[in-house]
Amino acid sequence: MTTSTPSPDPTSGARPTGVSDPAAAAQSIQQMFDAIAPRYDLLNHLLSAGIDRLWWRRTARALRPILARPEAVVLDLCCGTGDMTLALDRLRPQPATGNLQPATLLAPILAIDFSRNMLALASPKFAGRNIRAIEADALHLPFADASIDLVTCAFGFRNLASYPEGLAELHRVLRPAGQIAILDFNQPTGLMGALYSLYFKRILPLLGRLISRDASAYTYLPESVARFPGPPRMIELIAAAGFTAPSWTPYTFGVAGLYRAIKS
Numbered sequence: 001m002t003t004s005t006p007s008p009d010p011t012s013g014a015r016p017t018g019v020s021d022p023a024a025a026a027q028s029i030q031q032m033f034d035a036i037a038p039r040y041d042l043l044n045h046l047l048s049a050g051i052d053r054l055w056w057r058r059t060a061r062a063l064r065p066i067l068a069r070p071e072a073v074v075l076d077l078c079c080g081t082g083d084m085t086l087a088l089d090r091l092r093p094q095p096a097t098g099n100l101q102p103a104t105l106l107a108p109i110l111a112i113d114f115s116r117n118m119l120a121l122a123s124p125k126f127a128g129r130n131i132r133a134i135e136a137d138a139l140h141l142p143f144a145d146a147s148i149d150l151v152t153c154a155f156g157f158r159n160l161a162s163y164p165e166g167l168a169e170l171h172r173v174l175r176p177a178g179q180i181a182i183l184d185f186n187q188p189t190g191l192m193g194a195l196y197s198l199y200f201k202r203i204l205p206l207l208g209r210l211i212s213r214d215a216s217a218y219t220y221l222p223e224s225v226a227r228f229p230g231p232p233r234m235i236e237l238i239a240a241a242g243f244t245a246p247s248w249t250p251y252t253f254g255v256a257g258l259y260r261a262i263k264s
Contacts, residue, residue, distance in 0.1 A: 013162040015227065016220050022161035026137070029159050029220075030114050033080075036217045037117035041081050043211055043218075055251050056087040056154060059183050059258055062249075063150060066179065067091040070106045072149040075173070077138050078156020079111040082122030082131075084183070088152060089129050108132045110148075112141070113156075139165050141173050148173045154183040155256075158228040167241035174263040180243065181260050182234075185225045188254035196255060200225060234259055 016028045036043070044052055066072050070093045076085040089109055108130045113119050119133050126133055136142050138153075138160055151170050160166040170180050188196055200222040208218025229237060231248040238246040243261035250257045 012164065014159045014224055016216070017223065026114075026139075026161040029161075032217050032220065033115040033159075034117040037081070037115060037121055039211060040118065040121070041083070043208060044083075051252060052155075053083070055183060055256055056084050058251065059084070059152065059154065059181060060087040060091050062258065062260075063088070063152070063179075063181055064091055066150045068093065069149070073107045073110070073147065075110045075112060075141075075143070075148045075151045077112050077151055077153040077170075078159065079113045079122060079133070080115070080118050080154075080156065082111060082125045082133075084152060084154035085109055085111045085122070085131055086125060086129075089131055092130065106130055110134060110143075112136050112138065114138065139169055141169055143173045145172055146175045146178075149175055149178050150181065151178070152181045152183070155185065157182045158184050158224050163229065163234075163237055164241065167237060167243070171242050171263055176263060178263045179260060180238075180263075181258060183251075183256065183258050184228065186228075186230065186250070186254055186257050187225060188250075192253045192255070231257065231259075 013022055013025065014029060015025050016032070019025045019028050033040075060067065067074065067088060068091070074088060074092075076088060079085045092109065093106060109132070111119075111122060111126065111131055111133045112135075113122070113133075114135065114137050116135055119135055123133055134142065138156075139162065151174060157163070157166060167180075174180070187193060204222060205218045208221070235246045235248060238259060238261045242263070244264040246259065246261040248257050248259050
C-alpha cells in the first residue's frame with residue numbers, strides 16, 4: 001500500500017472514519033471492498049435503481065474514438081467486478097467482425113483492482129474477452145512510462161488514499177495525447193442536492209447494512225462522496241498534475257459526472 005505522508009488538504013484522499021494515515025486508509029478500504037465483494041453488484045444496481053448501467057454506457061460512448069483504435073492500450077482502473085470494463089470492451093473492434101488483420105493486433109483492455117475478491121468476481125465476466133485482469137495498487141501501477149493510451153476509472157478514484165498521487169501516476173503511464181476519463185459521484189445543489197443528501201446519508205446506509213451486513217462499508221460511501229473534491233477543485237487537481245483541457249460533464253442532474261483531460 002502507499003506510504004505517503006498526510007497532506008494538509010482535507011480533500012487530498014480517501015479517509016475512512018478513524019483513519020488519518022494514507023497507508024492505513026488504503027489497507028482499510030481494500031479490506032472493506034474484499035468483504036462486500038459477494039454482494040457488490042446487487043447493491044450497486046439496487047441502490048442506483050439501475051442508473052449505474054446508463055452511466056457506464058454513456059462514458060464508453062464518449063470514448064468511442066479511442067476505443068475504436070485496435071492498437072490503443074486501454075486501462076480500466078479500480079475495475080471492481082468489471083462492469084465498466086465490459087462497457088468499454090463492447091465498443092472495441094472485435095476479430096469476428098473482419099475489421100482486424102489479424103486478431104493479434106487488438107490490444108487487450110487492462111482491468112486493474114487491488115481487491116482480490118472483486119477481481120475473482122470479475123474474472124468469469126471477462127472469460128472469452130480480450131481483457132486482462134491484474135491485481136495492483138492504483139498508486140503504483142505495474143506499467144512503463146508512456147505506455148497507455150486511455151485510462152478510465154468508474155466510481156473508484158475517490159477511494160484512492162491520495163488524489164494528487166493518483167493523478168500523477170496516471171500522467172506517468174499515459175502516452176502523449178493519452179486521455180483520462182474519471183466517472184464518479186458528485187454532490188448536487190438545490191432541491192436535487194437535498195434529496196440526494198437524504199438518500200445518501202439516511203436511506204443508503206440502512207439498505208446497505210440490511211443487504212450486505214456490513215455497516216461500515218455503507219457508512220463510508222456517503223462520507224467518501226462528501227469528502228471527494230467537487231468539480232472546480234478536481235479540475236484544479238487535474239491541471240496541477242500536468243493534464244490539459246480538463247473538463248467535467250454532469251450526469252443525471254449532477255449526481256455523478258465524467259472528468260476528462262489530455263496529456264499534452
